[in-house]
Amino acid sequence: MHEDMDPHSAPGREGHGRTWAKAILLGEHSVVYGHPAIAVALHDLRMEATATPITGPSHLASLGYSGPLASSPQGFACVARAFEAAREFAGRMDQSFAIATRSDFPHERGLGSSAAASGAIIRAVLDACGRSASAEELFALTQMAEQVAHGRPSGLDAAATCAPGPIRFQGGRMTPLSQRIEGACLVIADSGVHGSTRQAVEGLRARYEQDAQGIGALIGRLGELTTTAEVALDEGEAPALGAAMDQAHAILAELELSLPVLDRLTAAARGAGALGAKLTGGGLGGCIIALAGDPGAAGRIGSALRQAGAATTWTYRMRTSEIREAERWQ
Numbered sequence: 272m273h274e275d276m277d278p279h280s281a282p283g284r285e286g287h288g289r290t291w292a293k294a295i296l297l298g299e300h301s302v303v304y305g306h307p308a309i310a311v312a313l314h315d316l317r318m319e320a321t322a323t324p325i326t327g328p329s330h331l332a333s334l335g336y337s338g339p340l341a342s343s344p345q346g347f348a349c350v351a352r353a354f355e356a357a358r359e360f361a362g363r364m365d366q367s368f369a370i371a372t373r374s375d376f377p378h379e380r381g382l383g384s385s386a387a388a389s390g391a392i393i394r395a396v397l398d399a400c401g402r403s404a405s406a407e408e409l410f411a412l413t414q415m416a417e418q419v420a421h422g423r424p425s426g427l428d429a430a431a432t433c434a435p436g437p438i439r440f441q442g443g444r445m446t447p448l449s450q451r452i453e454g455a456c457l458v459i460a461d462s463g464v465h466g467s468t469r470q471a472v473e474g475l476r477a478r479y480e481q482d483a484q485g486i487g488a489l490i491g492r493l494g495e496l497t498t499t500a501e502v503a504l505d506e507g508e509a510p511a512l513g514a515a516m517d518q519a520h521a522i523l524a525e526l527e528l529s530l531p532v533l534d535r536l537t538a539a540a541r542g543a544g545a546l547g548a549k550l551t552g553g554g555l556g557g558c559i560i561a562l563a564g565d566p567g568a569a570g571r572i573g574s575a576l577r578q579a580g581a582a583t584t585w586t587y588r589m590r591t592s593e594i595r596e597a598e599r600w601q
C-alpha cells in the first residue's frame with residue numbers, strides 16, 4: 272500500500288507472514304485423547320498474511336470476512352484473537368492494522384485453515400512490529416487463537432501448519448519425523464462439504480462419555496495405527512502406510528466421523544489404485560487423502576476422485592526427510 276494513496280495509512284512497514292495447509296496422515300481425534308498423530312504441511316498450498324499499519328480502527332479481510340475487526344462475526348473470532356495476541360506480544364496495542372489473508376486452499380475442509388490463517392496473521396503483525404518470536408512462542412500464540420476456534424484443540428493444527436517436514440505430535444509436543452518413502456504422492460480431494468471440527472470433536476466426546484470402554488478401544492486402535500504409520504514412513508514402506516490409512520478410515524467411520532461422500536471418495540481412490548485412503552482432519556465433511564505410489568498413479572487417482580464428485584483435488588509430492596535436516600524449525 273502506498274502512503275500517498277491511502278488516507279488511513281500510518282507510518283511503519285508492512286509485515287508479512289506465511290503458513291501452509293496441513294494434512295493429518297494418521298491420528299486425528301485420537302490425538303485429542305493423548306495418542307500420537309502424524310501430519311505434514313502441504314507446502315504448495317500457502318496461506319499468506321499482510322499487516323499494514325493504518326490510522327483508525329483495525330480492519331480484517333480473512334477467510335471470507337471483510338470489515339472492521341472489532342465487529343467481525345463469531346466465526347472469525349479465532350483470527351481476531353490471533354491479531355490481538357500478536358499485538359499484545361509485540362507490545363503494540365496502540366497500533367491499528369489492516370490485516371489481509373490470501374490462501375491457495377478452502378477453509379472448513381480439514382486442511383487447517385483457521386490455524387494457518389491465525390499463524391500467518393501472527394507472523395505478519397510481529398514482522399510489521401519488528402518483533403521476533405521463537406517457534407515455541409509462535410505455537411503458543413497460535414494456540415490462543417485455536418482455543419477460540421475449537422475449545423480445547425490438541426495443538427496439532429497449530430504445529431503442522433508451520434512445519435518444515437512431517438511431524439509427530441503428542442501431548443502438546445511436536446517432533447520432526449524421518450520420511451523415507453521415495454516418489455510417493457498424497458492426493459487430497461475436497462468433498463465440497465463444510466466440516467466443523469468443533470462439532471466433530473464435541474460429538475465424539477459425548478459418545479465417549481456414554482461408552483468410554485467401547486469408544487476408548489477404537490480411539491486406542493487409532494493410536495496404534497499412528498505408530499504403525501510412523502514405522503512405515505521411517506522404513507520407506509508405502510504399502511504399510513496405505514494399509515494403516517485404510518484401517519484408520521474404517522475406524523473413523525465407526526466413530527461416526529465420516530459421511531457417505533467421504534466413504535465414496537475413499538472407495539473411488541482405492542478403486543483407482545491408491546495404496547490407502549482416509550478422511551483427514553475433523554471429518555463430517557472436508558477432505559480425504561489418498562496415497563499414490565508414484566506421480567502417474569496420483570494422476571489416475573485424481574481423475575477418479577473428480578469423476579466421483581470431488582470439488583477439487585491437489586497432489587502433494589512426498590519429500591524424503593531425515594530428522595537432522597527437519598530439525599531446523601523456522
Ligand code: MEV
Nearest residue numbers: 299300424425427552553
Ligand atoms: C483437526 O484438524 C484435528 C482434530 O484432531 C482436533 C484436534 O487435534 O484438536 C480433529
